[in-house]
Every structure is written in C-alpha cells, then in structure tokens.
Amino acid sequence: MWKINLLNFIDHSCILIVNDVELTLSELIPKYPLHSTRIIKNEEKDEFQITQANLAIKEAYIASNDIKYIFLCGATFRKEAQNSLLKVLEEPPRNVVFIIITNSKTSMLPTIYSRLPYKYLKKSLLKNESLLNINKLDLKDIYNFLKENQKISKNEAKDIVESILLKVNNQKIKLSHKELDFFSKSIKLLELNSRPINVLTTLLLFLANQKNKH
Structure with a gap:
C-alpha cells in the first residue's frame, strides 16, 4: 500500500x-x-x-x-x-x-x-507492479486491479499500459509481434479518447488469455 x-x-x-x-x-x-x-x-x-x-x-x-x-x-x-x-x-x-x-x-x-x-498527491501507478504479476494473472487479479483504477484519466491509463509492458520485460515474458502490437493499439485507442477502463480491461483479458495458451 x-x-x-x-x-x-x-x-x-x-x-x-x-x-x-x-x-x-x-x-x-x-x-x-x-x-x-x-x-x-x-x-x-x-x-x-x-x-x-x-x-x-x-x-x-x-x-x-x-x-x-x-x-x-x-x-x-x-x-x-x-x-x-x-x-x-x-x-x-x-x-x-x-x-x-x-x-x-x-x-x-x-x-x-x-x-x-x-x-x-497521486502516486505513480507504475509502482503498483505487485498487482500486475503477468505470470500469475487471473480473473480475480484483473477484477481487483480494474476496480481500484476505474476512475483513472487517459494519461494515467497510458502510464499503466507502459507499466504492464515494463512488467512483462522484467518478468522475462516473451511476447509475439501480435502481442506487442496489442500494447501499441491500446495506446492509440487511449489517444483517440476511448474509455480508459475499457482499454485496460481488453488488454488485461488479452494477456490472461495469451498466458493460458502458453
């Protein structure tokens, strides 16, 4: 905390x-x-x-x-x-x-x-990596994370997308070109003023689904 x-x-x-x-x-x-x-x-x-x-x-x-x-x-x-x-x-x-x-x-x-x-006084959400253990990401993790961040702004959501990618790198998770492209698309959607919570939901569910395939 x-x-x-x-x-x-x-x-x-x-x-x-x-x-x-x-x-x-x-x-x-x-x-x-x-x-x-x-x-x-x-x-x-x-x-x-x-x-x-x-x-x-x-x-x-x-x-x-x-x-x-x-x-x-x-x-x-x-x-x-x-x-x-x-x-x-x-x-x-x-x-x-x-x-x-x-x-x-x-x-x-x-x-x-x-x-x-x-x-x-908001603390950077980039530091909140403990909630984003991609190797063990499940629906409960996703639900809790989205509930905590449901009111965030577009820029804060972009920070989170970047922090997830950073976490992926830190956990040495290999992503395909398709998976990496999903991060870029998420940033573009946020820049086009898509709802931050919807973009994050899609991204996290995508990552959880990809994890289960490996």
Missing part, C-alpha cells in the same frame, strides 16, 4: 488530487480539531452530488468563532454540485476552510480549480 506524502496540516482552502479518497481522509482527519471539522460525502455512492453541496453550503454559513474545516469528498463531483458551490468557494464565510478531496482533476470544472490551489 502506498503512503500519502501529505503536509502535516493544511490551513487553507484547496483541492487534493489523490489515489484513494477514504485513505487520504483517514490520514488527514486526526490532524484537525474534532469540534471544528466537518466531513461531507455521499455515503451511498462515490459521487459528490447536489445534496452534499447543499449540506456544505448550509454548514459553511453556520457561524463559528474558530476556524471550521469542511472536507468535501468524492471520487467524482457532479457538475450541478460544483456549480452550486462556486459562490461559497469564491467568497467563503469568515473562518471557513474548504478542502476538496477527489481522484481526478479532470472531474472538476475549470471554474472550480481556477479558484482554489490544488495539490497533486
């Missing part, structure tokens, strides 16, 4: 781009005073929706003599929710600090991340 290299304490409104929202939250929260910290997230889905946005706005306007830290958490943020937050993020009430935790900068509207500084 990767470690988060966070500042000990964040005292200003910002956006944190991370691999794992819940893990980041669990590491950050102990650094803040319990009585002045609020966590707002969707308990049923990974998406931050208009209901959560309304709760955040309501909480922000509850007066406090101490600095209030409001954590807005979601793997993705619905556009309507972001639009409703614009005003309060741009002109927050006195003593209110917003900390947005999400998986991808691309899920945030330009009008949001232009108003708040952001910290890119």
Whole structure:
C-alpha cells in the first residue's frame, strides 16, 4: 500500500488530487480539531452530488468563532454540485476552510480549480507492479486491479499500459509481434479518447488469455 506524502496540516482552502479518497481522509482527519471539522460525502455512492453541496453550503454559513474545516469528498463531483458551490468557494464565510478531496482533476470544472490551489498527491501507478504479476494473472487479479483504477484519466491509463509492458520485460515474458502490437493499439485507442477502463480491461483479458495458451 502506498503512503500519502501529505503536509502535516493544511490551513487553507484547496483541492487534493489523490489515489484513494477514504485513505487520504483517514490520514488527514486526526490532524484537525474534532469540534471544528466537518466531513461531507455521499455515503451511498462515490459521487459528490447536489445534496452534499447543499449540506456544505448550509454548514459553511453556520457561524463559528474558530476556524471550521469542511472536507468535501468524492471520487467524482457532479457538475450541478460544483456549480452550486462556486459562490461559497469564491467568497467563503469568515473562518471557513474548504478542502476538496477527489481522484481526478479532470472531474472538476475549470471554474472550480481556477479558484482554489490544488495539490497533486497521486502516486505513480507504475509502482503498483505487485498487482500486475503477468505470470500469475487471473480473473480475480484483473477484477481487483480494474476496480481500484476505474476512475483513472487517459494519461494515467497510458502510464499503466507502459507499466504492464515494463512488467512483462522484467518478468522475462516473451511476447509475439501480435502481442506487442496489442500494447501499441491500446495506446492509440487511449489517444483517440476511448474509455480508459475499457482499454485496460481488453488488454488485461488479452494477456490472461495469451498466458493460458502458453
């Protein structure tokens, strides 16, 4: 499991781009005073929706003599929710600090991340090779890996494709021209804006199938 290299304490409104929202939250929260910290997230889905946005706005306007830290958490943020937050993020009430935790900068509207500084804390997925043991790749490995990376961006998916090829080389797995060509096609599909999760699914299933043939 990767470690988060966070500042000990964040005292200003910002956006944190991370691999794992819940893990980041669990590491950050102990650094803040319990009585002045609020966590707002969707308990049923990974998406931050208009209901959560309304709760955040309501909480922000509850007066406090101490600095209030409001954590807005979601793997993705619905556009309507972001639009409703614009005003309060741009002109927050006195003593209110917003900390947005999400998986991808691309899920945030330009009008949001232009108003708040952001910290890119995602660790390179290239280091996550232990989940990609090609010699022992099975459907369970594929399922777990895809579940963990279902929200990734196009560039992150390209990094993963390259990391898989690197893993193949490190494990001294000989690939045919057809198999090597499959990696090139995967990169091309991503550049043509195919859904990253679909490209990775096809690639991993292809590798698992080829492994079983050898």
